[in-house]
Amino acid sequence: MGKITDKEYNDFVAELEMTIDGGTPEKLLMPTQFATRKHELGWKYQLTEGEHSVSVRLINANPGFKVDVGDLLVYSSQKN
Numbered sequence: 299m300g301k302i303t304d305k306e307y308n309d310f311v312a313e314l315e316m317t318i319d320g321g322t323p324e325k326l327l328m329p330t331q332f333a334t335r336k337h338e339l340g341w342k343y344q345l346t347e348g349e350h351s352v353s354v355r356l357i358n359a360n361p362g363f364k365v366d367v368g369d370l371l372v373y374s375s376q377k378n
Contacts, residue, residue: 302362302363306362307330307331308330308331309331310329310330310360310362310363311327311328311329311330312327312328312329312330312356312358312363312365313325313326313328313356313357313358314326314327314328314339314354314355314356314357314365315354315357316339316340316352316353316354317352317353317354317355318342318345318350318351318352318353319350319351320351323355324340326339326340326354328365330363339354339365339367347374347375347376352370354367
């Protein structure tokens with residue numbers, strides 16, 4: 299594959315699905331263009347306390363692009 303052009307880079311929008319606990323997938327759009335780019339995949343408030351399963355699937359994979367997931371923040375009302 300050749301080098302990605304600026305236009306290809308700016309026009310690409312990664313499409314992902316995030317599922318929590320096997321529920322209904324939530325579609326996430328992540329544009330690569332600087333002015334509209336996102337830094338968070340998604341979020342979900344008011345989950346019950348306890349363990350949860352999170353799945354993220356890249357729908358429109360393209361060999362010229364990648365999505366890096368670096369952190370997962372978990373908030374709890376329980377004190378450690």
